[in-house]
Amino acid sequence: xxxxxxxxxxxxxxxxxxxxxxxxxxxxxxxxxxxxxxxxxxxxxxxxxxxxxxxxxxxxxxxxxxxxxxxxxxxxxxxxxxxxxxxxxxxxxxxxxxxxxxxxxxxxxxxxxxxxxxxxxxxxxxxxxxxxxxxxxxxxxxxxxxxxxxxxxxxxxxxxxxxxxxxxxxxxxxxxxxxxxxxxxxxxxxxxxxxxxxxxxxxxxxxxxxxxxxxxxxxxxxxxxxxxxxxxxxxxxxxxxxxxxxxxxxxxxxxxxxxxxxxxxxxxxxxxxxxxxxxxxxxxxxxxxxxxxxxxxxxxxxxxxxxxxxxxxxxxxxxxxxxxxxxxxxxxxxxxxxxxxxxxxxxxxxxxxxxxxxxxxxxxxxxxxxxxxxxxxxxxxxxxxxxxxxxxxxxxxxxxxxxxxxxxxxxxxxxxxxxxxxxxxxxxxxxxxxxxxxxxxxxxxxxxxxxxxxxxxxxxx
Amino acid sequence: xxxxxxxxxxxxxxxxxxxxxxxxxxxxxxxxxxxxxxxxxxxxxxxxxxxxxxxxxxxxxxxxxxxxxxxxxxxxxxxxxxxxxxxxxxxxxxxxxxxxxxxxxxxxxxxxxxxxxxxxxxxxxxxxxxxxxxxxxxxxxxxxxxxxxxxxxxxxxxxxxxxxxxxxxxxxxxxxxxxxxxxxxxxxxxxxxxxxxxxxxxxxxxxxxxxxxxxxxxxxxxxxxxxxxxxxxxxxxxxxxxxxxxxxxxxxxxxxxxxxxxxxxxxxxxxxxxxxxxxxxxxxxxxxxxxxxxxxxxxxxxxxxxxxxxxxxxxxxxxxxxxxxxxxxxxxxxxxxxxxxxxxxxxxxxxxxxxxxxxxxxxxxxxxxxxxxxxxxxxxxxxxxxxxxxxxxxxxxxxxxxxxxxxxxxxxxxxxxxxxxxxxxxxxxxxxxxxxxxxxxxxxxxxxxxxxxxxxxxxxx
Numbered sequence: 057x058x059x060x061x062x063x064x065x066x067x068x069x070x071x072x073x074x075x076x077x078x079x080x081x082x083x084x085x086x087x088x089x090x091x092x093x094x095x096x097x098x099x100x101x102x103x104x105x106x107x108x109x110x111x112x113x114x115x116x117x118x119x120x121x122x123x124x125x126x127x128x129x130x131x132x133x134x135x136x137x138x139x140x141x142x143x144x145x146x147x148x149x150x151x152x153x154x155x156x157x158x159x160x161x162x163x164x165x166x167x168x169x170x171x172x173x174x175x176x177x178x179x180x181x182x183x184x185x186x187x188x189x190x191x192x193x194x195x196x197x198x199x200x201x202x203x204x205x206x207x208x209x210x211x212x213x214x215x216x217x218x219x220x221x222x223x224x225x226x227x228x229x230x231x232x233x234x235x236x237x238x239x240x241x242x243x244x245x246x247x248x249x250x251x252x253x254x255x256x257x258x259x260x261x262x263x264x265x266x267x268x269x270x271x272x273x274x275x276x277x278x279x280x281x282x283x284x285x286x287x288x289x290x291x292x293x294x295x296x297x298x299x300x301x302x303x304x305x306x307x308x309x310x311x312x313x314x315x316x317x318x319x320x321x322x323x324x325x326x327x328x329x330x331x332x333x334x335x336x337x338x339x340x341x342x343x344x345x346x347x348x349x350x351x352x353x354x355x356x357x358x359x360x361x362x363x364x365x366x367x368x369x370x371x372x373x374x375x376x377x378x379x380x381x382x383x384x385x386x387x388x389x390x391x392x393x394x395x396x397x398x399x400x401x402x403x404x405x406x407x408x409x410x411x412x413x414x415x416x417x418x419x420x421x422x423x424x425x426x427x428x429x430x431x432x433x434x435x436x437x438x439x440x441x442x443x444x445x446x447x448x449x450x451x452x453x454x455x456x457x458x459x460x461x462x463x464x465x466x467x468x469x470x471x472x473x474x475x476x477x478x479x480x481x482x483x484x485x486x487x488x489x490x491x492x493x494x495x496x497x498x499x500x501x502x503x504x505x506x507x508x509x510x511x512x513x514x515x516x517x
Numbered sequence: 518x519x520x521x522x523x524x525x526x527x528x529x530x531x532x533x534x535x536x537x538x539x540x541x542x543x544x545x546x547x548x549x550x551x552x553x554x555x556x557x558x559x560x561x562x563x564x565x566x567x568x569x570x571x572x573x574x575x576x577x578x579x580x581x582x583x584x585x586x587x588x589x590x591x592x593x594x595x596x597x598x599x600x601x602x603x604x605x606x607x608x609x610x611x612x613x614x615x616x617x618x619x620x621x622x623x624x625x626x627x628x629x630x631x632x633x634x635x636x637x638x639x640x641x642x643x644x645x646x647x648x649x650x651x652x653x654x655x656x657x658x659x660x661x662x663x664x665x666x667x668x669x670x671x672x673x674x675x676x677x678x679x680x681x682x683x684x685x686x687x688x689x690x691x692x693x694x695x696x697x698x699x700x701x702x703x704x705x706x707x708x709x710x711x712x713x714x715x716x717x718x719x720x721x722x723x724x725x726x727x728x729x730x731x732x733x734x735x736x737x738x739x740x741x742x743x744x745x746x747x748x749x750x751x752x753x754x755x756x757x758x759x760x761x762x763x764x765x766x767x768x769x770x771x772x773x774x775x776x777x778x779x780x781x782x783x784x785x786x787x788x789x790x791x792x793x794x795x796x797x798x799x800x801x802x803x804x805x806x807x808x809x810x811x812x813x814x815x816x817x818x819x820x821x822x823x824x825x826x827x828x829x830x831x832x833x834x835x836x837x838x839x840x841x842x843x844x845x846x847x848x849x850x851x852x853x854x855x856x857x858x859x860x861x862x863x864x865x866x867x868x869x870x871x872x873x874x875x876x877x878x879x880x881x882x883x884x885x886x887x888x889x890x891x892x893x894x895x896x897x898x899x900x901x902x903x904x905x906x907x908x909x910x911x912x913x914x915x916x917x918x919x920x921x922x923x924x925x926x927x928x929x930x931x932x933x934x935x936x937x938x939x940x941x942x943x944x945x946x947x948x949x950x951x952x953x954x955x956x957x958x959x960x961x962x963x964x965x966x967x968x969x970x971x972x973x974x975x976x977x978x
Contacts, residue, residue: 079879102736104755112879136755138875228721238718239700239759256717257699260689275563293784294565294597296777298700298759315776316757319783323754326787327869330794334865335858342870342880346887350894353862357855357895361903364854368847375843382836385846386829389962392850393825394818397796400954401814404795408788409803414599418540418573419803426807433811434818442822493861501850 074105079112086117091124098125107136110145111343122148131157135165140343142172151177155184162236163189164209164317167196171206204288205281207321208302208311211235215268217243217251222264224254239298239314243272248308250278250301278303279313285321290413292318329411332489333404335359356494363498367392370502374509377517383450384512387459391508394438395466395500400493402427402474410478410488417483424475431471435464454516462508469503470496535566540573547578552585559586568597571606572804583609592618596626601804603633612638616645623697624650625670625778628657632667665749666742668782669763669772672696676729678704678712683725685715700759700775704729709769711739711762739764740774746782751874753779790872793950794865796820817955824959828853831963835970838978844911845973848920852969855899856927856961861954863888863935871939871949878944885936892932896925915977923969930964931957 078097085094098106098121110118110133122129122145129149134142134157146154146169154173158166158181170178170193178197182190192210199205213234215224224241228234240253252272262271277291279302291297292315302311331340337352344352371378371388378385406423409415415423439460447456473496478488539558546555559567559582571579571594583590583606590610595603595618607615607630615634619627619642631639631654639658643651653671660666674695676685685702689695701714713733723732738752740763752758753776763772792801798813805813832839832849839846867884870876876884900921908917934957939949 076878079877083879102756104757108755108874111875112877114880114883225721228718229724234718234722236718237716237759255698256721257689257695257697260686260717260721261695263690293780294569295563296780298698298776315759315780319754319757319776319780322780322783322787323873326783326791330787330791330865330869333791333795334861336862336865340866342866342875342884346890346894349887350891353859353891354895354898356862357858357899360854360858361851361899364851365906367850367854371847371850375847378846379840379843382840382846385839385843385849386832386836388846389828389832389850389853389966390822390825393821393828393958393962397818397821397955398814400795401797401817404791404797405801405803408791412784413569414572414803416537416540416573418537418544419575422575423803426810429807430811430814433807434815437815438818438822445826494858497854501854505850 074101074108079109082109082121083113083117086113086120094121095124099128103130103132104136106130107133111138111141115144118144119148126153129153129157131160131169132165134169135161138341138343139172140341142169144343146173146177151180152184155181158193159185159189162209163192163196163211164207167193167206171197171201199281202285203281204279204283204285204302204313205311207285207288207317208279208281208313209235209317210311212242212301212309212312213238213240214242214244214248214250214309217245217269219243219268220264221259221262221266221268221271224259224268225264235312237314238312240312241268242301242309242312243268244309247306250276250303250309252276253299253301255298276301278307281305281310286325288313289318289321289325293322325411329407329489332487333407333493335494359494360498363494363501366498367501367505370505371509374505374513377509377513380517381455381512383446383452383455384509387446387455388505388508390442391459391462391466391504392501394442394463395470395504396493396497398431398434398467399470399474399496399500402430402471403478403493403496406475406478407489410482415479420479424472424479427471427475428468429471431468432464435467438467439463452516455512458511458515459508461511462504465507466500466504470500473499535562535569540570543570543582544574544578547574547581555582556585560589564591564593565597567591568594572599572602576605579605580609587614590614590618592621592630593626595630596622599802599804600633601802603630605804607634607638612641613645616642619654620646620650623670624653624657624672625668628654628667632658632662660742663746664742665740665744665746665763665774666772668746668749668778669740669742669774670696670778671772673703673762673770673773674699674701675703675705675709675711675770678706678730680704680729681725682720682723682727682729682732685720685729686725696773698775699773701773702729703762703770703773704733705770708767711737711764711770713737714760714762716759737762739768742766742771747786749774750779750782750786754783790868790950793948794868794954796955820955821959824955824962827959828962828966831966832970835966835974838970838974841978842916842973844907844913844916845970848907848916849966849969851903852920852923852927852965853962855903855924856931856965857954857958859892859895859928860931860935860957860961863891863932864939864954864957867936867939868950871943876940881940885933885940888932888936889929890932892929893925896928899928900924913977916973919972919976920969923965923972926968927961927965931961934960 082094082097158169170181240255242250243252245251252274253276254268254272258271277295277300279288279300281302281304299312299314301309304310335356340349340352442463443456443460446459447453482488543555543558619630631642701716703711704713706712713735714737715729715733719732738756738761740749740761742763742765760773760775762770765771796817801810801813903924904917904921907920908914943949
């Protein structure tokens with residue numbers, strides 16, 4: 057929430073949309089050194105669109121544009137930029153420039169920018185701020201990363217619980233430094249503990265003489281300052297909240313979290329889930345340098361290599377068997393692929409259900425049982441299908457039987473491990489998404505190769 | 518937004534939290550046929566928690582509890598239930614009961630429930646509604662699924678643009694049937710086209726005599742009724758919106774979308790992405806019956822089987838080579854696994870970047886180029902590593918060289934296809950997430966086996 061979209065403050069705001077043609081026009085202007093044209097195009101954008109434009113430009117072009125905009129670079133752009141790009145822009149503009157910019161932001165947006173800096177830089181920015189704002193941001197930094205304390209805005213509209221609607225309206229009319237936008241009044245008792253909220257639409261429609269306590273929402277959700285942001289987001293979604301009071305250890309109202317920040321958290325947390333499932337670092341985005349991306353992928357590939365080595369080792373036990381019957385080498389990847397696919401399917405459903413709090417200890421056994429049952433059923437169907445193909449291809453009904461049996465066993469293992477492993481990780485306090493494909497497909501690979509080749513060795517030769 | 522949390526309407530609301538112990542208590546009460554106890558426990562919950570409770574119970578227990586609650590089943594629970602569970606509860610309560618319940622909901626929540634019913638059931642429910650509400654819901658159903666029209670609430674607070682702040686306040690005080698909660702006033706011209714918005718906090722703090730046009734936000738984002746909900750969500754995130762006006766084809770204000778509905782959309786869309794990447798149907802949730810889950814997984818497994826068959830067919834070309842050198846069968850899954858892992862990593866980053874509108878046609882070539890470069894670098898590192906292991910294991914430096922070369926080629930292919938395929942799909946108007954692992958890992962499997970075994974056949978034998 058900022059002043060920028062208010063008429064009069066930024067008359068040129070959002071006059072243009074960020075279309076591919078628009079980006080092309082900016083690129084052209086920069087290419088031909090028409091700096092004035094580039095500046096005027098960039099400044100015709102809403103700050104969120106300007107952030108997107110900067111993300112979209114190639115490194116050199118982005119640096120040129122940032123340089124051109126230096127003297128009146130809108131600080132709100134910082135809060136909207138991708139982390140990697142923000143770091144580059146901050147490096148380019150220089151730390152003293154950032155200190156000035158941060159002073160113009162709300163505490164939550166300012167904290168967003170400051171927390172990304174290294175310790176020396178933070179110190180330099182903090183020293184340049186007015187004492188009041190500085191101490192608020194220092195306090196913010198003292199809360200754990202990804203906690204409610206980092207998300208909240210310190211500017212709250214809190215009024216004594218014994219006031220009437222009229223008193224609250226007069227207070228809001230007469231107080232200068234209220235937040236730019238707010239949606240609820242928080243009622244506090246003499247200890248500054250929140251006791252209820254009154255949505256503005258309700259204040260608006262109630263007579264001046266009515267007591268605030270008569271129109272307040274009483275059973276409100278109160279967010280402790282150290283609550284994890286994922287929990288906070290879940291609360292907002294479940295209760296359709298627009299804003300929620302944040303309290304310190306003593307239950308005193310210290311800030312407010314608004315839904316616009318929660319929307320960002322939800323995107324962030326989902327990104328984390330999706331990236332972890334694929335084994336990609338969260339810092340691995342479109343804007344990272346090739347070398348950083350390579351590093352972030354390397355460790356995951358290494359884990360997969362370890363898993364593949366184990367599978368290769370299992371296969372090597374049966375080298376003699378394969379030499380005698382090369383059809384086994386042809387067919388064995390099928391068993392592994394089917395098991396791997398089924399386990400990733402199961403894992404994905406389980407991880408999502410855990411995130412949505414649908415899968416808990418209350419229904420864990422039931423869920424695992426169901427996944428095993430699905431494994432049995434699909435296992436039988438695919439055993440028949442693949443067994444028939446193997447029989448037809450290599451003319452051996454026994455080979456068809458062996459691969460069918462291996463498929464059934466591997467799909468059951470996939471159903472069991474794909475559901476049990478994330479539940480176990482969650483129980484042990486880890487993020488279930490890290491169970492991810494690596495571990496599971498390595499299990500189904502090993503089981504698949506071992507069962508298929510082992511059965512073949514003992515039954516076919 | 519509903520009345521339920523307002524004091525006086527539901528005094529018992531949210532008195533309890535939904536803990537595992539609470540669920541155990543409900544289960545126990547149902548087990549021992551203490552229906553009154555079960556009802557009182559269930560009714561002590563907020564409707565969102567009651568929905569979660571119903572989702573958490575086993576089928577039989579859930580049916581028992583729904584039956585017990587039948588006479589005063591809170592209609593708000595419907596909007597919070599998972600689709601599969603909702604369908605079952607609706608079946609159990611019967612359609613006439615649903616019609617009554619729907620009448621008590623806001624238009625957007627009512628539409629949520631009605632759109633899940635089949636045509637006959639919809640007809641029955643609609644006939645039981647008052648004419649006004651009925652026509653609003655019928656209109657809602659006429660908009661495409663997942664469009665702004667389906668999301669919006671018809672109850673809007675719109676005032677003529679020539680009014681003053683005082684006139685708007687008096688209007689809000691005196692009008693009975695305003696929405697329960699709202700956050701912005703919409704100013705409309707004589708044609709009912711929205712021209713600006715005034716946040717309530719601004720109305721509250723401005724003198725009565727000020728013209729609304731002097732304090733309005735002018736550059737507002739207007740949502741066309743047929744806009745896709747994913748687009749709408751992106752707009753809300755980018756602009757930190759709390760509510761947005763929805764207009765029909767003629768630009769007339771027809772409804773409002775509030776951020777609480779957008780939060781649900783974001784969860785829904787991310788779920789869709791994560792499920793598609795793993796090849797799981799969206800209807801595949803924790804509550805589906807075993808047989809439905811089996812079906813939803815079957816088709817994807819079948820596609821993977823097809824891909825695995827192609828890979829097996831490629832291997833069969835080299836059956837003779839493998840017979841001569843069985844080490845190839847032992848090592849070949851490593852080449853395939855490394856390629857598959859790298860392509861899923863690349864795909865995930867690309868799909869996410871496309872969803873966030875970070876990856877567009879403006880930087881598509883740059884992105885593909887970067888992913889190929891990452892493939893080259895990681896390919897060289899892993900070629901050295903795996904080549905050394907193969908040499909040491911099988912005592913053949915030539916075998917080490919062949920597998921190293923195969924790894925480099927496969928990681929380059931993975932980087933190229935993992936980024937180019939989703940971009941191409943997006944360009945062609947498909948969801949890039951459907952590119953998913955199946956197609957990509959089948960490409961890297963085939964390339965991996967073919968290159969490794971082909972090089973071995975021509976260089977080693």
